[in-house]
Amino acid sequence: MPDIQESVCAVIHKDIVDEVKESIPREDETSRLASFFKVFGDETRLKILWAIDRHEMCVCDLAALLGMTKSAVSHQLRLLREENLVRTRRDGKVIFYQLSDSHVTQVFEKSVEHIEEK
Amino acid sequence: MPDIQESVCAVIHKDIVDEVKESIPREDETSRLASFFKVFGDETRLKILWAIDRHEMCVCDLAALLGMTKSAVSHQLRLLREENLVRTRRDGKVIFYQLSDSHVTQVFEKSVEHIEEK
DNA sequence: CTTTCGGTTGAACGGTTGTTCAAATGATAT
DNA sequence: ATATCATTTGAACAACCGTTCAACCGAAAG
Numbered sequence: 612m613p614d615i616q617e618s619v620c621a622v623i624h625k626d627i628v629d630e631v632k633e634s635i636p637r638e639d640e641t642s643r644l645a646s647f648f649k650v651f652g653d654e655t656r657l658k659i660l661w662a663i664d665r666h667e668m669c670v671c672d673l674a675a676l677l678g679m680t681k682s683a684v685s686h687q688l689r690l691l692r693e694e695n696l697v698r699t700r701r702d703g704k705v706i707f708y709q710l711s712d713s714h715v716t717q718v719f720e721k722s723v724e725h726i727e728e729k
Numbered sequence: 730m731p732d733i734q735e736s737v738c739a740v741i742h743k744d745i746v747d748e749v750k751e752s753i754p755r756e757d758e759t760s761r762l763a764s765f766f767k768v769f770g771d772e773t774r775l776k777i778l779w780a781i782d783r784h785e786m787c788v789c790d791l792a793a794l795l796g797m798t799k800s801a802v803s804h805q806l807r808l809l810r811e812e813n814l815v816r817t818r819r820d821g822k823v824i825f826y827q828l829s830d831s832h833v834t835q836v837f838e839k840s841v842e843h844i845e846e847k
Numbered sequence: 848c849t850t851t852c853g854g855t856t857g858a859a860c861g862g863t864t865g866t867t868c869a870a871a872t873g874a875t876a877t
Numbered sequence: 878a879t880a881t882c883a884t885t886t887g888a889a890c891a892a893c894c895g896t897t898c899a900a901c902c903g904a905a906a907g
Contacts, residue, residue, distance in 0.1 A: 649770030
């Protein structure tokens with residue numbers, strides 16, 4: 612008989628699965644949460660967030676700080692904007708970026724704690 | 730004259746760049762932080778973490794819960810293991826997965842706060 | 848109005864990532 | 878010892894991601 616690998620597999624502990632299924636968040640909530648974290652999962656964006664947490668900065672200065680092109684920085688800033696993590700302020704020709712709220716810093720702190728602990 | 734786009738661009742506010750450059754974390758720290766967040770930036774892994782936060786679970790049950798193959802789940806669990814987010818316990822033939830510490834939950838909470846606030 | 852220039856955008860490219868499929872482990876139960 | 882079966886693994890493939898390049902946009906300065 613051929614060894615058929617079932618695609619969804621047999622449940623071993625039905626009681627546990629049922630119990631957990633009750634409390635799992637709705638699809639759109641896990642989806643939004645995943646997009647939120649996805650933004651942090653890149654070194655460039657992490658550095659940008661860290662930098663503008665210290666001081667509001669423009670694209671040119673961020674590019675100089677990180678040793679990247681303005682274009683690359685701008686592409687990343689767009690993602691941060693879409694995720695509502697940053698807000699902007701114009702002064703003459705220059706646009707300054709800053710964090711939109713303090714949750715970002717708090718999420719950072721908890722994560723650093725976890726990593727330090729190892 | 731041809732319009733040459735310089736690759737690193739002119740600094741506009743040298744004082745700010747220098748100040749921020751002082752406090753930016755070391756390369757390896759941002760790197761570890763990014764890998765940590767990268768793990769959360771996927772809906773499947775997020776659901777797995779959420780599930781085993783409620784109750785320790787085996788691969789088969791997780792696969793059934795999420796409607797995925799055991800293989801797919803196992804691949805993701807490997808990433809969670811590498812990031813020290815989960816630990817295992819064997820009972821007979823079955824291996825139960827559970828969260829390795831409570832920081833994970835705390836990071837979740839802060840993020841949900843940010844998202845709810847919108 | 849025209850020029851300047853910081854910032855944005857879109858296409859294109861390598862590289863990475865998540866899932867599937869098939870095969871292999873390896874601890875347990877017989 | 879052998880068979881069973883939960884779990885792991887590796888290769889392959891499509892989808893996605895980050896950077897570069899070139900062109901464009903638009904507010905402000907002249």
